[in-house]
Amino acid sequence: MEKELRERARELLESGEVGVVIGYGWNRRKRRTTPVFIRKPEEAERLVFNPLCVNNLSVYLTRKYPDIQKLGRAAIVAKGCDIKNIVVLMAEGQLKRDDVYIIGVRCNGVVYRQELWQGELRPEIMPVKCHNCDVREPHVADTVVGEPVLFTPPEEPVGMVFDKIREIDAMSPEERWQFWMDHFSRCIKCYACRQVCSLCYCERCITEKNMPQWIETSAHPRGNLAWNLIRAMHLAGRCTFCGECERACPVNIPLNIINQKLVLVVKDAFEHRSGYDPDTHPPLIVYDTEDKEDFIK
Amino acid sequence: MEKSLLKKEALQKLIDGVREKGGRFVAPSILARQVVYREVDCADQMVHDYIVPRNSIKEFLFPQTEPILRFRLMREGVEVEDVRVEPERTVFFGVRPCDAASCGAVRKVFTWDYIDQFYTRREDSSVMMTIACTSSDDECFCTTVGVSPEGKEGADLLLKETVDGDYLVEAVTDRGRAFVEEFKDVFTEPDGAELKAVATPEPIEGVNIDNIIGFLKDRSHYNSEIWAELARKCVGCGACTFTCPTCRCFDMVDEGTYIEGERRKNWDSCQFDSFTLHASGHNPRDTQFKRWRNRFMCKFNFYPVKFSARGCVGCGRCIRVCPVRLDITEVMIEVSEAARDV
Amino acid sequence: MEDKKTEEGWEPKIMAFVCNWCTYAGADLAGTSRMHYSPNVRIVKLPCTGRIDPLFVIKAFENGADGVLVSGCHPGDCHYTSGNYHARRRWIVFKSLMDFVGIHPGRLHFSWVSASEAIKWVDLIDRITEEIKKLGPFMEYRGLKK
Numbered sequence: 164m165e166k167e168l169r170e171r172a173r174e175l176l177e178s179g180e181v182g183v184v185i186g187y188g189w190n191r192r193k194r195r196t197t198p199v200f201i202r203k204p205e206e207a208e209r210l211v212f213n214p215l216c217v218n219n220l221s222v223y224l225t226r227k228y229p230d231i232q233k234l235g236r237a238a239i240v241a242k243g244c245d246i247k248n249i250v251v252l253m254a255e256g257q258l259k260r261d262d263v264y265i266i267g268v269r270c271n272g273v274v275y276r277q278e279l280w281q282g283e284l285r286p287e288i289m290p291v292k293c294h295n296c297d298v299r300e301p302h303v304a305d306t307v308v309g310e311p312v313l314f315t316p317p318e319e320p321v322g323m324v325f326d327k328i329r330e331i332d333a334m335s336p337e338e339r340w341q342f343w344m345d346h347f348s349r350c351i352k353c354y355a356c357r358q359v360c361s362l363c364y365c366e367r368c369i370t371e372k373n374m375p376q377w378i379e380t381s382a383h384p385r386g387n388l389a390w391n392l393i394r395a396m397h398l399a400g401r402c403t404f405c406g407e408c409e410r411a412c413p414v415n416i417p418l419n420i421i422n423q424k425l426v427l428v429v430k431d432a433f434e435h436r437s438g439y440d441p442d443t444h445p446p447l448i449v450y451d452t453e454d455k456e457d458f459i460k
Numbered sequence: 461m462e463k464s465l466l467k468k469e470a471l472q473k474l475i476d477g478v479r480e481k482g483g484r485f486v487a488p489s490i491l492a493r494q495v496v497y498r499e500v501d502c503a504d505q506m507v508h509d510y511i512v513p514r515n516s517i518k519e520f521l522f523p524q525t526e527p528i529l530r531f532r533l534m535r536e537g538v539e540v541e542d543v544r545v546e547p548e549r550t551v552f553f554g555v556r557p558c559d560a561a562s563c564g565a566v567r568k569v570f571t572w573d574y575i576d577q578f579y580t581r582r583e584d585s586s587v588m589m590t591i592a593c594t595s596s597d598d599e600c601f602c603t604t605v606g607v608s609p610e611g612k613e614g615a616d617l618l619l620k621e622t623v624d625g626d627y628l629v630e631a632v633t634d635r636g637r638a639f640v641e642e643f644k645d646v647f648t649e650p651d652g653a654e655l656k657a658v659a660t661p662e663p664i665e666g667v668n669i670d671n672i673i674g675f676l677k678d679r680s681h682y683n684s685e686i687w688a689e690l691a692r693k694c695v696g697c698g699a700c701t702f703t704c705p706t707c708r709c710f711d712m713v714d715e716g717t718y719i720e721g722e723r724r725k726n727w728d729s730c731q732f733d734s735f736t737l738h739a740s741g742h743n744p745r746d747t748q749f750k751r752w753r754n755r756f757m758c759k760f761n762f763y764p765v766k767f768s769a770r771g772c773v774g775c776g777r778c779i780r781v782c783p784v785r786l787d788i789t790e791v792m793i794e795v796s797e798a799a800r801d802v
Numbered sequence: 803m804e805d806k807k808t809e810e811g812w813e814p815k816i817m818a819f820v821c822n823w824c825t826y827a828g829a830d831l832a833g834t835s836r837m838h839y840s841p842n843v844r845i846v847k848l849p850c851t852g853r854i855d856p857l858f859v860i861k862a863f864e865n866g867a868d869g870v871l872v873s874g875c876h877p878g879d880c881h882y883t884s885g886n887y888h889a890r891r892r893w894i895v896f897k898s899l900m901d902f903v904g905i906h907p908g909r910l911h912f913s914w915v916s917a918s919e920a921i922k923w924v925d926l927i928d929r930i931t932e933e934i935k936k937l938g939p940f941m942e943y944r945g946l947k948k
């Protein structure tokens with residue numbers, strides 16, 4: 164597949180169809196992969212694709228990166244789950260379909276706990292999203308590389324995140340509160356979760372609005388709770404469960420659980436799944452006069 | 461007694477002793493599936509098989525958020541009250557030599573034009589029990605920046621693990637000696653304990669720190685194209701700076717209600733776009749690679765040149781934590797190379 | 803302002819975020835009609851429920867509210883046509899989120915109250931005041947280190 168990938172990238176750069184190919188390359192010790200920006204055809208050799216390619220590179224397509232936009236039209240190496248984020252960016256008017264050339268990569272899953280990687284993809288080291296993935300065959304792309312993947316996701320989603328959600332749903336309010344406070348109190352307000360998320364593209368985040376200071380910047384439980392609630396809320400109906408935020412969180416706050424909870428809420432209430440159709444509006448900017456309101460008294 | 465032995469069974473006694481006297485005992489421990497330095501009250505909470513904890517010890521000396529004054533609106537005007545830190549003694553156990561070495565650098569900044577007592581008082585009332593490393597990983601590169609995995613820099617006591625899991629303790633400073641003296645019923649005679657081998661990471665080939673400093677000092681390189689090439693992938697998450705032991709930038713905010721509140725000193729990061737944002741809306745570091753360039757400059761130019769200190773102690777945290785794997789050592793190699801070329 | 807659960811005579815503080823055109827007018831009508839209802843509510847008037855950011859609710863809790871009420875025009879009656887439809891979607895998600903992190907559902911209420919529904923307003927306030935009273939002061943939130 165890498166041969167195909169590099170060839171495609173080389174052609175795109177040679178023909179001038181794109182100015183940069185955003186993809187994955189090896190790090191110095193060849194044990195991890197890292198984003199690379201290929202601008203010359205001969206550099207296409209640096210591109211790799213393997214289960215260590217966890218990053219969701221779509222973040223580089225957002226308006227936060229004017230310097231990357233200056234490199235010209237971009238081609239991006241994207242797994243199905245990464246493409247979901249690109250689709251949301253399109254649905255939200257951040258990108259036009261023609262702005263980006265999507266090199267979809269067929270995928271068998273990635274490695275979440277990279278320290279356990281020994282050259283073989285095992286279920287235990289894969290994230291929950293991969294076990295339930297219905298886009299291993301990229302769903303929106305200009306070209307697709309790799310061997311066809313035979314995989315049918317389970318009918319009911321499986322994995323730790325879903326188990327945990329059920330567990331929390333069954334808890335009393337006091338227990339839930341305790342569970343989340345234990346986690347949120349560790350937050351160090353680094354905003355890594357926001358920075359890696361391609362859907363957090365606001366040039367000025369609400370946390371940076373200080374007239375008045377809506378969210379306290381100090382890392383104390385009260386401000387941390389406000390931040391984590393608002394982050395989740397701002398991603399509701401948009402988050403694709405790509406898992407980048409949790410992966411980036413330096414203190415292991417289980418953001419996937421809260422994100423997925425809202426994914427389920429949105430699916431249930433508005434029958435919306437984000438990241439599949441660039442022409443459907445995100446659910447929270449539209450409405451239905453028949454939306455449920457049994458809780459409004 | 462320059463050398464003594466700390467038996468692993470005696471750790472609890474040491475913890476109790478420190479705590480009874482009102483001190484806190486900070487040691488590597490597990491929290492949310494990670495090894496972190498944190499306050500412990502029981503030896504069972506400690507871990508002994510770790511490389512570099514996720515956090516650095518700086519959060520105990522330079523807390524992530526701390527009040528520096530309090531204010532209250534009174535009928536007569538605003539009443540302002542200073543906050544004076546009277547820190548308890550903090551015993552840091554199991555500090556890695558790189559972390560201990562970082563304190564010297566941070567102190568230089570906090571005592572440069574103004575003595576920041578919030579920092580100095582805390583550091584002065586701490587006891588640093590460094591443990592020499594017996595394992596290292598791909599990301600450790602202390603030896604490349606001149607720190608030794610059995611180095612004494614910043615340590616009050618240097619501990620070395622014995623094959624039995626005890627510690628051979630060497631007093632490095634007077635504070636360390638006094639500490640051993642104070643708890644002499646905990647420390648015992650060393651009597652020829654056999655030591656575990658120290659793990660020494662290979663210095664990274666192709667890195668020359670002097671060349672890097674020289675390259676950075678030359679202002680003509682400030683706008684060199686290499687910065688965009690090397691740091692374009694940075695997403696500005698700030699995780700590197702928050703976990704880095706020598707990063708010490710902070711921001712001041714007032715928090716509270718309309719009638720009373722506190723002025724707080726909170727960690728900040730040069731990787732955030734608002735770090736250099738001017739009130740006018742102009743931002744001199746308007747793209748992410750420029751912010752990353754600053755981080756590199758800070759470590760290998762500002763720290764050594766302005767403060768005669770080591771800005772990077774090679775702990776490798778910024779590499780481990782970076783979501784895009786922007787590896788500072790790769791940049792060090794490239795810049796060393798660029799320096800050779802000019 | 804240290805009030806304890808056990809303290810006699812404790813009264814809950816309830817923040818109400820209401821739209822200007824319906825609920826505020828309804829509450830006003832209750833007032834001018836001299837109807838009696840629990841004095842525990844502090845009303846913040848906003849142009850429309852569409853303007854009520856979830857952050858307002860969080861801020862209210864941060865500042866010591868024991869309960870929050872959000873209310874506006876009935877569906878179809880919004881002065882700005884669709885503000886309340888948008889708000890309703892947001893509330894569906896926000897309510898689930900607040901539930902999920904352990905904020906007792908009895909502390910966060912949503913309602914439609916029109917300009918003529920003074921009686922509904924009175925009943926609503928009395929009912930939620932009772933409910934929040936039973937839950938006691940929101941010590942968990944107020945006790946968060948800050």
Ligand code: SF4
Pocket residue numbers: 242243244245270271272273292293294296297298299
């Ligand atoms: S979620 Fe699907 S496309 Fe994404 S990494 Fe996992 S298997 Fe691949």
Ligand code: SF4
Pocket residue numbers: 248356359360361362363398401402403404405406407408409422
């Ligand atoms: S919130 Fe997290 S999981 Fe959702 S899209 Fe953003 S990075 Fe991905």
Ligand code: SF4
Pocket residue numbers: 349350351352353354355356357408411412413414415416
């Ligand atoms: S990445 Fe984690 S620690 Fe950082 S702000 Fe987000 S939740 Fe908090």
Ligand code: SF4
Pocket residue numbers: 700703704705706707759771772773774775776777778779788
């Ligand atoms: S720059 Fe990186 S390696 Fe150097 S001291 Fe900081 S975190 Fe450690």
Ligand code: SF4
Pocket residue numbers: 701706707708709728729730731754755756758759
């Ligand atoms: S300027 Fe940046 S790199 Fe230097 S100490 Fe501050 S945050 Fe760290």
Ligand code: SF4
Pocket residue numbers: 693694695696697698699700701731752778781782783784785786
């Ligand atoms: S951790 Fe990596 S991505 Fe985040 S600011 Fe540092 S270098 Fe940039």
Ligand code: FES
Pocket residue numbers: 821822823824825849850851852874875879880881882883884885886
């Ligand atoms: S004006 Fe009342 S809800 Fe919009």
